[in-house]
Amino acid sequence: MSESTVRIGLVLPDVMGTYGDGGNAVILRQRLRMRGHDAEIVEIPLTEPVPNSLDVYTLGGAEDSAQRLATRHLQRYPGLQEAAGRGAPVLAICAAIQVLGHWYETSSGERVDGVGLFDVTTSPQDKRAIGEVATQPLVPGLSQPLTGFENHRGGTKLGGDAKPLGRVTKGVGNGVGDGLEGVVQGSVLGTYMHGPALARNPELADYLLCRALGVDSLPPLDLPEVDQLRRERLRA
Ligand code: GLN
Numbered sequence: 001m002s003e004s005t006v007r008i009g010l011v012l013p014d015v016m017g018t019y020g021d022g023g024n025a026v027i028l029r030q031r032l033r034m035r036g037h038d039a040e041i042v043e044i045p046l047t048e049p050v051p052n053s054l055d056v057y058t059l060g061g062a063e064d065s066a067q068r069l070a071t072r073h074l075q076r077y078p079g080l081q082e083a084a085g086r087g088a089p090v091l092a093i094c095a096a097i098q099v100l101g102h103w104y105e106t107s108s109g110e111r112v113d114g115v116g117l118f119d120v121t122t123s124p125q126d127k128r129a130i131g132e133v134a135t136q137p138l139v140p141g142l143s144q145p146l147t148g149f150e151n152h153r154g155g156t157k158l159g160g161d162a163k164p165l166g167r168v169t170k171g172v173g174n175g176v177g178d179g180l181e182g183v184v185q186g187s188v189l190g191t192y193m194h195g196p197a198l199a200r201n202p203e204l205a206d207y208l209l210c211r212a213l214g215v216d217s218l219p220p221l222d223l224p225e226v227d228q229l230r231r232e233r234l235r236a
Pocket of ligand 1: 153
C-alpha cells in the first residue's frame with residue numbers, strides 16, 4: 001500500500017454485514033481503480049480498534065443483537081467519530097443509522113444509547129418495512145433518483161441538525177410518516193437502502209469519493225450494466 005492509496009474502512013463486517021452491504025466498499029474501490037487510483041479495503045472486525053486515519057468509511061445493516069455489539073465497540077473505540085470530526089465521509093446503512101444516532105429502541109423495547117453522530121432517534125414501528133424503496137435526493141450535489149431495498153422495523157426521527165437524504169417516491173423510508181429517507185449530517189450520510197446502495201446509485205458513490213479525495217468532481221465512468229440495473233430497479 002503506497003502513501004497515495006485511498007483506504008476504505010469497512011467497519012465491523014463481522015457483525016454489521018448481514019445484508020451484503022460490504023459490497024458498498026467494493027464499489028468504492030472499483031470506481032477508484034477504474035479512474036487510476038490505488039485503493040484498498042481495510043476491514044475492521046470486532047476484535048480491533050477502529051482507526052481514525054482512513055479516507056472513507058462504510059457500515060452495513062444488522063439484526064438487533066449484532067447492532068448492540070457494534071454500538072458498544074464504536075463507543076469503546078471512537079476512531080469513526082474522530083474521523084467524521086475531521087470531515088471524512090461515512091456511509092451508514094440501515095441499522096448503522098440507528099447505531100450512529102442518540103439512541104434506538106430494539107424490537108423488544110430496550111433503549112440503547114448510540115454513538116451520537118446523527119441527531120436522530122429510532123423506535124420500532126408496528127409494521128416492518130420490506131421492499132423496494134426509491135427517493136428523490138434532497139442533498140445538493142445529488143440529482144439522480146435513489147434506489148434500494150429496505151428491510152427494517154425501526155422508524156427514525158430526524159432532529160434539527162440532521163437533514164434527510166431524499167423524499168420517498170416509493171416504499172417507506174425512515175418510517176415515521178414524514179415521507180423522508182435517510183439522514184445527512186456533516187460528512188456522515190445514512191440510508192435505509194440496501195442493495196448494496198452504491199451498486200445501484202453510482203452518483204452517491206462518487207459523492208462520497210469526491211469528499212474522500214477532496215475534489216469537486218470525478219471523470220464519468222461509462223458502465224452500461226449499471227445503467228441497466230438502475231432502469232430495472234427504478235421500474236420495479
Ligand atoms: N434491526 C434494525 C431494524 O429492524 C435494523 C435492520 C437492518 O439493518 N436491516 O430496524
